[in-house]
Structure formats: structure tokens, C-alpha cells
Amino acid sequence: MNVALILPNEFQGSLTGKRAAQYVRMSTDLQQYSIQNQADAIATYAERRGIAIVRSYADEGRSGLNIEGRDALRRLIGDVQNGNADFDCILVYDVSRWGRFQDSDESAYYEYVCKEGGIQVLYCAEQFENDGSLTSNILKSIKRAMAAEYSRELSTKVFIGQCRITKLGFWRGGPASYGLRRVLLDETGERRMQLEYGQRKSLQTDRVMLKRGPVAERQIVKSIFDSFVKHKKTVTEIANELNSRGMASPRGGRWWSRTVDTMLANEIYIGNIVINRASFKLQHRRVENPPEMWIRHDGAVAAVIDRKIFDKAQELRKRRQMPLTDQEALDRLASLFRRKGMLSEAMLRASNGVPFGSVFIRRFGSVNAAFKLVGYEQAPRYRYSEHKAKRKAVVRAAAAEIIERVEQAGGRAVFDDKAHLLTINERFTVAIGTGWAHAEGNDKQKRWYVRADKHSVAGIGLILKMDRSNSYVETYLIVSGFELARVNYGELRTSNPVFAKAEKHRDLDAFHRICAKMIGGR
Template identity: 30%
Template sequence: MTDHVRVRPGIPEEVAVVKWIFERFLQVKSEATIARELNRRAILTSTGVRWTRAAVNTVLRNENYIGNLTFNRRSRKLRRNCTCNPPELWITSERCIEPIIEREVFLKVNKIIEERRVDLTEEEMLARLRKTLLKEGRLSSAIIASTVGLPCASTYQTHFGSMMNVYRLIGYTPKRNYAFLESRPRWAEQEAKLGSHIAMAIRKAGGRITSSNRTDYLRVRGSVNISIRSALCCGRQNRAPYWSIKRRARLPQGWIAAIRLSEHNESVLDYVLLSADGKVKRTINFSERARVRRGIARFDTPDALARAIAKLVTLKDRCAPAPQDKRSRPKQLHTKNARARR
């Protein structure tokens, strides 16, 4: 009640990007094209990630840039889930902050977006996707996002359950095996159970978990990072299989505890523990021969893996150097600096 917040435009570089997005849209009328050009120029969003079609669309529809603020779009009551309120409950304050986009430009852009939007039946959605398949020869989320007149992939998933169901309905079989995506919720549950095993073993060994709100990531004593993943089995024709650990976010430096899946990814083969240097960009691939060569430990049960991780964590704490006395440290530094000046 005693504080006052004043909303103002961001730094000039960010304002310039927003203005360029509006100007460029009036020329190309494609969010996907704008996203590709921004990524090509290595310009990131305000959250530090690459641009997508949806991110550009969010900018183009944001009334903050013409000086309007809207409140009560969402609400959360009594620790329940956040709910979206209907537009009639929104509270909009017009021209209350400094605009950076001219109102006429904003209205022209949003008129193009609204006129482009067409409510399609599910039959028409599939028919347009078949035409895109005949034209492109294949389908992917990127192709769907860049094709004018097609709903985005998330809209197809909302209507048909998953992209695999969509592909089946139009008779398309992708070269890449996407069957694992349908069983992904089941393995996410197994990852959560493995994380609970590991957390319990660490606590029994005297460790302290400092981040327990995530099921795929643990942080012990504020210094040791443990990521929980599934190692997907990837088959090769006439060659030995290999396993792939795909990141959902940047893997921090520390350890990766992974559920290694058997052929066809229908059951658990064993469990592996490998180190991460924090520089993994997309995937970690290894064969059984590479696992032995790289010293990646394997375990038959989740309990054995959890005990090994707990031992590693407690061993690291015992080997850590004792903290120095903060009261005596400045004197030592002062003495060294005095000697250097002499």
C-alpha cells in the first residue's frame, strides 16, 4: 500500500526490436518469417530464448505497446489452480502509460491477424494438412508453423489428442519414430519416482535437498546438481543400438541419473549415472561400448542408483575444504597488498 510502481518502456534496443516487428509484419504478414529473421540475427526474447511464431504473435497483440494496461485476465483463489477469466471481467485502463507503437499501426496489424483467422472444422483441418503433405513431401511442427492457412501444431493436438493421431488420420508415416511420445507421460511418472528414491537416499545419508519443487531436477546443499532423465533406445539397421538423452532444458553441471529403456522403449533395461559438464546443447548419445569406454556406471535397480548418488554427494561434502575464518582473511589480503606496493 505504501509503494508506487511506474511502468515505462524498456531499453532502446528492446524498443527498437518491438517497432521493427510491427513494421516487418505489415510487409511480410507472417510471424514465422519474422521469428526466423530474428533468430538469424541472434536476437533473443525478453526471457532469453529463441523466437517462435507464437512469441511474435504475442508481441503483435500486446496492447501495452499502445499505452493500455489490462488487469484481471487470470485469477487464483484459495491456493487453487490459476484460471483464465472471461473478457467481460477484464479491467482495461487505456492510454495510462507511454506508448511506443502508434495506435493506427497496432490496429492495422491486429485487423490483418483477425481477418486471417478462420474457424475450421476438423475435416477441413485435416484436408489442409493433406494438401501441405502433398506439396512438401513430409510434415513437421516447423512446416506446419510456417504454412499460411494451417492451424499451429498445438491446435491440432488439442483437437485430435496428439500429432501421431493426426498423422494416422491423414495416412502419413514419418520416417522418425515418434511412438515414444505417446508413452512419454508414463516415463515422466517413472522419472518422478526415481527422483523420490534419490532424494530419500540423500536425506538418509545426511544430505539436504534445496530444490524439491521439480520432479526432473535435484539440487543438493546448493552445490550439487542431479538431473533425472530417460535414455531413449534408438535402433540402427544392421548396427548396434544406442541410447539418447534429450534435454528439455539446459542441463546444469553435475550428474545425470537416467532410466535406460530397452528396445522399442517399452520397458526398463537398467539405470545409468553419467556426469554433465553444463555444455550439453541438445542430446547425449552413447552405445553400450561407449558406455563402458566412458566409464558410465550402470545399476540394475533404482535403489542401487540412489545409494550410489547419496554416497557421491556425502563423499563430496567430506572432501570439501574447510571454510576459512572470515575475520583473519582480510588481514592476510591486506598484508599481501602492502608487500606488493612496496
């Protein structure tokens, strides 16, 4: 093991009696960078200098290209900035473990933040002491540039290898698509075994090919394409139907609309392996590549879906992203209104040449807003997309208020807008939902139905119950996440016993007090 030189200088002596935190990170690099090897080298370094390691921060299986996803490093930097560090220095195996940041200034910045907080970063396996001297600064700069270049070179080599594998008709890696299975071949092309989910090839000379999977799964794939193409159902409707039938998704959980849409676009179901449709190299911004840059091998596996059905599915998918101006989209909508005398989202899905409802929502805020522009107004009970947009706005406003109060109390809160899940101090989670009023017969028979993601792993459910006209939040209901998860989808109404026994408040003050206790107990 390559350990730093032990030099009896003033710098080394000044470390005696210091308290340290160690930071270790491993992605998929060589065994020399295992967490245990790093810890052993750091322990040796600390023992020889009389340093006591009092805290450990570990990012396992995390890339060093940026700080996103590296919770331990973020927590370490946060502790230093917030004055919560009970140590004098940070011990890191080497410069690359601190990070292979593509911008070396970013790596230097995080070290500078620690230095500003009175905390020194020490690299235990480098051949220099990080003592602020000219020599150490030059060597650090070189090492940071080398760490970044290593990632760039590795990315290029991996991509070239994946292209070659794909052109030969082999599977480049990762799980097989739903309805397919991976078969492991030796270097002569002889079959070794079928790889199950989570299993990987162990020999570099082995290759993986795809084959058609169980009949039951292939039937589900066919039913998805038929529902989309022949019955004009949306991806959301298809996902809900599969969930109601108790069908497990490709990963064994619930089906989501994004999962269905990804399957509908996947050429593997007509036998083709295609890669490089999008680039996300070195975790930079995702870039959609033109077809001429795609790497493909047609006929790599027996088709599951007929080519005509697949092509029709692509036509329907493109309609949701039709390259029309706003006026052209409205003109087509107006033409449909003149022919039918009314409008609905179901009619949009069934009519060729008219964009899907999602296009109008994205451009005009709601489907009903687009309907109004062509002279048609839906009855209030049918304005689903408009109500959905209002519910989202209510949830976002509540989340923004909570985040502001949490930050004022010295905590940290992050809101997942898609899941409506609020995470406080990286460990306390809140599922936020709405109680929306619905008319049944007349205004006296109003019912409130709760819209919340009961599948979120949340400690608390916060339900924003609206007034009778859905104009403002009338009551804030606080329920346990466990109780919320027990509620069946069809029973998400405020008359349910789970919500009947919930804490009810006129404002968010009670919830803020709960958050303050959690922040204080961190």
C-alpha cells in the first residue's frame, strides 16, 4: 500500500493531539480504493502523527465527478460551515478520493470552505504534506487535473467498448428489458447460463446476449402496445390498469406512466439494440443525439411486437410532442370542436392530427384553458387537468412556507415536486397531499377526496383540506405516514377513519413546531 512519507518536520509535530474526521469514498474503482483499504491507510497516518479519529463520513458506490449524490461529503461540508464540526482536520486517502471533479476549481473550493472554517484537509497517501507550501499547492493542482483526466479517458474507453459490443449484437450491460432475459456466453459462443436480475458476468471474455423471456411477460408487453395503439389509452391509464390487476413492474413494484412510455419507445421489442440515443457523459447535462449518432444492431433478438404496431405507437407518441406553433395547435382543436360540437380529453386522444392533452397543459396551463380559447367551456366537474394544476400550486405554496421556516430554524429541507415529498435534515420525510372538495348531487353533499402519494416512504402525512369552493386551505390534517400507507386508493376521502382521527389545525403553526423539534434533535 502506498502511504505518504513520514517526515519529522514542524508541520507533522503540530498535528499531535488533534481531533480528526475521516472521509472515505469508493465508486467502482480498483480494489486499492476499497473503503477498508482507505480506512487502514488513514488510521496508520493518524497513529504516526498522534491524531485521534473521532468521526467518519463515507460515500460508498458514489462517483467523484461532482458533489451531487455524495451525501456524506455534503454533510461533512455542512457540518464545517454550520460550526458543528467537533474536529480540527479532515483525513482523506488521496486527492482523487476527495473527488474527480471535472472542474479542478470545484475540488479546491470545497477544500477552501473547510479551511475557512478552521478545518485542514490532509491527504494520507500522497507524497506531499498539505501544508500550504508552494510545492504542495502545485502538486495538488496537478493531482486534481490528473484525477479529472482519468475520468474523461475512462469514459471514452467505456463508450468505445460499448459501441463495439452493440455492433456485434451483444448486450452492453445492465438489466434486460421487461419480457426479455440475459444469456451468458463463453468466449467460444457456448451458452453458460441465464443471468437473473442482479447477477453479472465475472469474466471479461464472456459475452451477454438477449433472448425472449417468459410468455406471461411477453403477453403483458403486447397488451401494453395494444392498449396504447388500438384502444387509445394513455400511459397513465395503462399503468393504473396493470396496478389494479396486481401485475408487478419490471423492478417488482408499481407501474408508473414513465415506465410504460419507456417500453413503448424501446426498439428492443422489435429485436433491435440501440445505444447512444442520448449522451450523459461525466454526469453533465443530458443531450439528445440525432439518429445518425445512434449505435445499433438490428435483429439482435427475436421480436416481441409486430413492426407495424410498434411504428403506430411511435406515431401516437410523437403527437404529444407535435412541432406545432400555439396557433396551429389551437386551430386543430377548433376544427375538432366544429366537427364534434363539444370537447374532452378522451376526444383528443382518439382524434388523429390533434395534440394530446399534455401538449395543451404544457402550453396553456390546462386543457380547459385551451378549450376556452376556441370557444368551449367544460362543466366544472370535468376540469381534471385544471384541478390538478391548482392542487399542485397549493402543495408547492405550503412546501415553500415550510422550507422557509425550517431554514430559519437552522435546518435544511428539500422538496421533491414530482412525489410531493418533503425531506427535512435528510432524515425526516413528509408526504404532502390535498383534500379537494367534490360536488355530488348538490352543494350540501360536498365530499372531500384526498390526493396524496401514499406509497411515499414518509414519517408524516400533511393533508391540506380546502374550503367548499377549493379557494383556500381550510384545515391542515397531520397523520402518520404508517396510517397514510394503509389507506386503499379508492378510500382516500376525509371521511375515512384514518383522517377522522388525524390532528386538525387551522394553520401550519403546529406542523412548524413538529419540524422545530426534529431539527433540534438532530
